[in-house]
Amino acid sequence: xxxxxxxxxxxxxxxxxxxxxxxxxxxxxxxxxxxxxxxxxxxxxxxxxxxxxxxxxxxxxxxxxxxxxxxxxxxxxxxxxxxxxxxxxxxxxxxxxxxxxxxxxxxxxxxxxxxxxxxxxxxxxxxxxxxxxxxxxxxxxxxxxxxxxxxxxxxxxxxxxxxxxxxxxxxxxxxxxxxxxxxxxxxxxxxxxxxxxxxxxxxxxxxxxxxxxxxxxxxxxxxxxxxxxxxxxxxxxxxxxxxxxxxxxxxxxxxxxxxxxxxxxxxxxxxxxxxxxxxxxxxxxxxxxxxxxxxxxxxxxxxxxxxxxxxxxxxxxxxxxxxxxxxxxxxxxxxxxxxxxxxxxxxxxxxxxxxxxxxxxxxxxxxxxxxxxxxxxxxxxxxxx
Amino acid sequence: xxxxxxxxxxxxxxxxxxxxxxxxxxxxxxxxxxxxxxxxxxxxxxxxxxxxxxxxxxxxxxxxxxxxxxxxxxxxxxxxxxxxxxxxxxxxxxxxxxxxxxxxxxxxxxxxxxxxxxxxxxxxxxxxxxxxxxxxxxxxxxxxxxxxxxxxxxxxxxxxxxxxxxxxxxxxxxxxxxxxxxxxxxxxxxxxxxxxxxxxxxxxxxxxxxxxxxxxxxxxxxxxxxxxxxxxxxxxxxxxxxxxxxxxxxxxxxxxxxxxxxxxxxxxxxxxxxxxxxxxxxxxxxxxxxxxxxxxxxxxxxxxxxxxxxxxxxxxxxxxxxxxxxxxxxxxxxxxxxxxxxxxxxxxxxxxxxxxxxxxxxxxxxxxxxxxxxxxxxxxxxxxx
Numbered sequence: 151x152x153x154x155x156x157x158x159x160x161x162x163x164x165x166x167x168x169x170x171x172x173x174x175x176x177x178x179x180x181x182x183x184x185x186x187x188x189x190x191x192x193x194x195x196x197x198x199x200x201x202x203x204x205x206x207x208x209x210x211x212x213x214x215x216x217x218x219x220x221x222x223x224x225x226x227x228x229x230x231x232x233x234x235x236x237x238x239x240x241x242x243x244x245x246x247x248x249x250x251x252x253x254x255x256x257x258x259x260x261x262x263x264x265x266x267x268x269x270x271x272x273x274x275x276x277x278x279x280x281x282x283x284x285x286x287x288x289x290x291x292x293x294x295x296x297x298x299x300x301x302x303x304x305x306x307x308x309x310x311x312x313x314x315x316x317x318x319x320x321x322x323x324x325x326x327x328x329x330x331x332x333x334x335x336x337x338x339x340x341x342x343x344x345x346x347x348x349x350x351x352x353x354x355x356x357x358x359x360x361x362x363x364x365x366x367x368x369x370x371x372x373x374x375x376x377x378x379x380x381x382x383x384x385x386x387x388x389x390x391x392x393x394x395x396x397x398x399x400x401x402x403x404x405x406x407x408x409x410x411x412x413x414x415x416x417x418x419x420x421x422x423x424x425x426x427x428x429x430x431x432x433x434x435x436x437x438x439x440x441x442x443x444x445x446x447x448x449x450x451x452x453x454x455x456x457x458x459x460x461x462x463x464x465x466x467x468x469x470x471x472x473x474x475x476x477x478x479x480x481x482x483x484x485x486x487x488x489x490x491x492x493x494x495x496x497x498x499x500x501x502x503x504x505x506x507x508x509x510x511x512x513x514x515x516x517x518x519x520x521x522x523x524x525x526x527x528x529x530x531x532x533x534x535x
Numbered sequence: 536x537x538x539x540x541x542x543x544x545x546x547x548x549x550x551x552x553x554x555x556x557x558x559x560x561x562x563x564x565x566x567x568x569x570x571x572x573x574x575x576x577x578x579x580x581x582x583x584x585x586x587x588x589x590x591x592x593x594x595x596x597x598x599x600x601x602x603x604x605x606x607x608x609x610x611x612x613x614x615x616x617x618x619x620x621x622x623x624x625x626x627x628x629x630x631x632x633x634x635x636x637x638x639x640x641x642x643x644x645x646x647x648x649x650x651x652x653x654x655x656x657x658x659x660x661x662x663x664x665x666x667x668x669x670x671x672x673x674x675x676x677x678x679x680x681x682x683x684x685x686x687x688x689x690x691x692x693x694x695x696x697x698x699x700x701x702x703x704x705x706x707x708x709x710x711x712x713x714x715x716x717x718x719x720x721x722x723x724x725x726x727x728x729x730x731x732x733x734x735x736x737x738x739x740x741x742x743x744x745x746x747x748x749x750x751x752x753x754x755x756x757x758x759x760x761x762x763x764x765x766x767x768x769x770x771x772x773x774x775x776x777x778x779x780x781x782x783x784x785x786x787x788x789x790x791x792x793x794x795x796x797x798x799x800x801x802x803x804x805x806x807x808x809x810x811x812x813x814x815x816x817x818x819x820x821x822x823x824x825x826x827x828x829x830x831x832x833x834x835x836x837x838x839x840x841x842x843x844x845x846x847x848x849x850x851x852x853x854x855x856x857x858x859x860x861x862x863x864x865x866x867x868x869x870x871x872x873x874x875x876x877x878x879x880x881x882x883x884x885x886x887x888x889x890x891x892x893x894x895x896x897x898x899x900x901x902x903x904x905x906x907x908x909x910x911x912x913x914x915x916x917x918x919x920x
Contacts, residue, residue: 228644259613259663266659266727267652274651274716278644303703313710314699318688322710325698331659334730338723342651345719349862349919477734534734 153428154238155179156225156276157246158218159186159203162292162362162420164377166244168369169421170428171216178219178238180231180247185378185385188254194382194527197394197514198365201374209374226271232279235287242288242428243280247272248335252296253384253475253532255331262331269335270342277346288431289354290424291343293336295413295443295486297358299327300479305486307441309344309356324439329478330534344437351435355427358486360413360443362420363389364506365513377417379514382527383475389414389452393507395528396460396467397514398521403529406474408450409481413443416501426494440490444499459507463515475530538813539623540564541610541661542631543603544571544588547677547747547805549762551629553754554806555813556601563604563623565616565632570763570770573639579767579912582779582899583750586759594759611656617664620672627673627813628665632657633720637681638769638860638917640716647716654720655727662731673738673816674728675809680745680798680828680871682722684712685864690871692826694729694741709824714863715919729822736820740812743871745798745828747805748774749891750898762802764899767912768860774799774837778892780913781845781852782899783906788914791859793835794866798828801886811879825875829884844892848900860915 153170157163158179171177181203189195201209203220210216219238225231225247235243248269249255255265273291280287298305303325310321323344328334340356347354365379380386381394383403392402415423423442432438447455453469460467474480514521538555542548543564556562566588574580586594588605595601604623610616610632620628633654634640640650658676665672683690688710695706708729713719725741732739750764765771766779768788777787800808808827817823832840838854845852859865899906 228648259660262659262663263613263656266655270651270655270723271648274647275644278647301707302705303700306701311700315688315696315710316691320687320710322686323712325700325705325707325710327708328726328730331727331730334723334726337726338655338719341713341719341722342716345713345716 151242152176152238152240154235154240154243155246156243157181158220159183160246161378163246164206165367165417166421166424167218168210168375169367169425171210171218172214172369173425178240180221180223180225180234182224183222189380189385192382192384192527194385194524196378197381197517197521198376198379200376200378205374209372213372213375214369225275226268228275228278231275232282235279235283240287242290242431243276244290244424244428245273245276246292249332251385252330252332256532256534265331266335270338273339273342277343277352280352281350285350285352286434289352290427291339291354291356293340293356293358294333295358295360295441296329296333297326297337297340299329300482300484301325302483305441307439307487307490309437309439329476347437353432353434353436355432355438355440357427358439358441359420360415361387362415362417363387364417365510367418367421382524383530384532388449391528392453392456393510393514394521396456396465396511397518398525400525400528401468401470402453402456403472404449404453404469405472405476405530407471407480408453409448410478411446411448411482411484413446413486415442415444416499416506418501419444419499422500423491423496426491426496430494438490441486441488442491443488445503446484455504456507459504460511463508463511472530475533477534536627537561537623537625539620539625539628540631541628542566543605544568545631546763548631549591550752550802551806551809552603553595553760554752554810556595556603557599557754558810563625565606565608565610565619567609568607574765574770577767577769577912579770579909581763582766582902582906583761583764585761585763590759594757598757598760599754610660611653613660613663616660617667620664620668625672627675627816628661629675629809629813630658630661631677634717636770637715637717641917641919650716651720655723658724658727662728662737665737666735670735670737671819673740675740675812676724676728676742678721678725678741678743679718680743680826681714681718682711682725682743684714685867685869686710687868690826692824692872692875694822694824714861732822738817738819738821740817740823740825742812743824743826744805745800746772747800747802748772749802749886750895752803752806767909768915769917773834776913777838777841778895778899779906781841781850781896782903783910785910785913786853786855787838787841788857789834789838789854790857790861790915792856792865793838794833795863796831796833796869798831798871800827800829801884801891803886804829804884807885808876808881811876811881815879823875826871826873827876828873830888831869840889841892844889845896848893848896857915860918862919
């Protein structure tokens with residue numbers, strides 16, 4: 151199958167490109183390399199060194215014998231996006247090309263506006279480009295479990311849901327509540343995609359994914375093939391951040407009491423899930439929502455697990471409660487449905503989280519010296535209030 | 536009171552400026568004059584000639600003895616917005632400065648993106664500027680009844696509502712469904728405003744207003760004080776469009792079967808309602824939702840009324856069913872709550888719709904010859920599908 155990845159240079163984008171290429175798909179991708187610059191902007195770097203897009207593609211050719219086509223460019227430029235899609239003529243387009251950090255969106259008005267306008271424009275451009283070039287292209291859009299917030303109802307895997315409001319029955323879009331401008335940009339995207347689906351019958355999978363952890367998939371057989379791994383307070387998701395903290399001998403930065411429960415998955419499970427969704431598109435014209443995760447943990451449980459695994463590797467770490475920079479409940483109900491991916495074959499986590507932690511900590515240990523100068527960018531500084 | 540109007544050059548913006556100034560408020564305003572250009576862009580014009588911002592302000596001074604301060608500029612430029620708010624130091628800011636046409640937003644990808652990014656950026660800038668300059672400023676934001684779509688439940692006047700979902704009780708944001716990118720931009724705005732209110736305690740009134748009709752308020756005592764009146768398929772709201780069609784002897788453009796029921800109000804009732812909301816702000820830190828309308832009509836009823844009044848003025852017009860360019864239900868339940876404005880004193884329509892139709896048709900008749908060349912821009916051309 152011909153698959154195009156928007157945001158191919160990112161953490162998931164590059165890993166997915168390797169997986170799809172290894173599976174025999176014809177892979178192309180677009181990236182404006184913004185994340186590389188924006189991580190530098192906050193004074194940080196990737197925990198594992200990554201190659202340039204050109205070096206990556208050369209390495210993929212040499213190591214795996216695959217040809218991945220890379221286009222540097224910005225999908226908020228409509229003409230460029232449409233032209234590139236027309237040239238590649240893919241059957242599926244995976245859309246990761248959005249600003250993906252909640253703290254980054256909360257830095258100030260400039261970052262708030264960048265996040266909202268960049269993310270909404272890219273998605274609207276994709277909608278129109280697909281409608282124009284070939285309305286049968288399957289749009290696989292990365293959203294986040296964070297769009298749901300922490301509701302008291304069971305989180306469904308659906309675009310619409312039946313409700314009762316003051317004695318009247320109606321079918322409404324699944325209620326959402328964003329915890330940052332980033333999360334709201336994803337909620338707005340979902341509404342925009344759903345509107346386009348109803349109006350023009352475009353075929354879509356809207357993925358609600360939990361935070362991803364891990365540094366490896368089997369295809370990463372050469373250091374030039376590493377995908378980025380962020381750990382700072384702006385770009386690092388919680389478990390990846392904990393691992394770097396452990397390696398640097400810093401206390402694990404648990405936000406508040408740590409009862410925040412989220413739906414996690416490994417990098418391997420993320421690319422595997424994405425492959426399943428790409429290989430098994432919905433019927434033409436359908437809008438499919440897939441919740442994508444394998445396990446539920448509180449951020450305190452993750453800190454305790456990191457401490458345990460670090461100890462096995464000879465590192466003693468402390469867990470420290472930091473004043474929560476975010477506005478979020480630290481104790482709440484959380485029950486997301488997950489049926490779509492299991493029905494396609496995602497039966498259980500393909501990686502044990504403790505094993506993955508060990509792999510990740512070892513990968514980061516090899517970079518300990520390189521990461522020493524970045525100690526200052528890990529503790530939470532970007533505050534919601 | 537010091538009141539600043541964003542979008543002071545528009546249909547409602549200018550009329551409200553006159554009303555507030557006449558009531559003794561100190562009025563300033565910002566406008567980028569985009570609507571003037573965008574109406575020209577679609578080959579149209581205002582049905583009643585309007586003066587330049589400078590001439591309007593001079594006329595207001597001469598005729599009413601009031602000083603209105605005008606700043607030409609774009610609120611999507613944050614530094615300009617913040618500086619102007621700091622200079623004026625208003626107690627309330629009324630925000631009309633958005634792209635306000637549903638068909639305009641549906642022309643193509645460029646117009647879709649302009650609508651979404653312009654509207655969201657302006658509102659986010661306003662949020663941050665108020666937070667920075669003085670968080671006590673009352674933000675009065677113009678939304679639309681169209682944000683609700685046509686639900687089967689009674690439309691509440693609230694940000695949140697209690698629901699039952701699969702046996703679980705929760706409080707969610709009031710369900711919305713936009714019928715165009717324009718409508719979605721307003722829905723996204725509402726979510727963004729509500730998020731900012733919860734996070735930073737800003738004081739807000741989010742107005743859900745129905746379509747406004749009419750050419751006059753008592754303050755318009757001089758032709759130089761006219762506010763714009765749009766009638767083309769892109770910019771004209773339904774009743775204003777019907778009046779121009781009647782005057783030009785064209786069939787009234789009823790979209791589809793005409794059962795679409797909406798919540799209407801006259802220009803006089805709109806500025807009166809806005810005055811009531813400005814003069815009676817919510818408690819500091821509160822988020823108030825006000826549904827703003829006086830009467831419910833289907834677009835068919837409005838066509839019949841226009842036909843009746845035109846006949847009294849010696850004009851015979853036909854009603855013609857046009858293929859509906861929009862995607863909307865033409866027969867539906869519609870029961871919006873309205874309590875906030877009546878509690879502040881909006882007891883009944885201050886204008887009889889038939890009297891207003893007469894006034895409007897007479898105003899347009901004086902411009903008949905001027906409008907002849909614009910016959911081609913009235914029938915629906917911008918199609919949703």
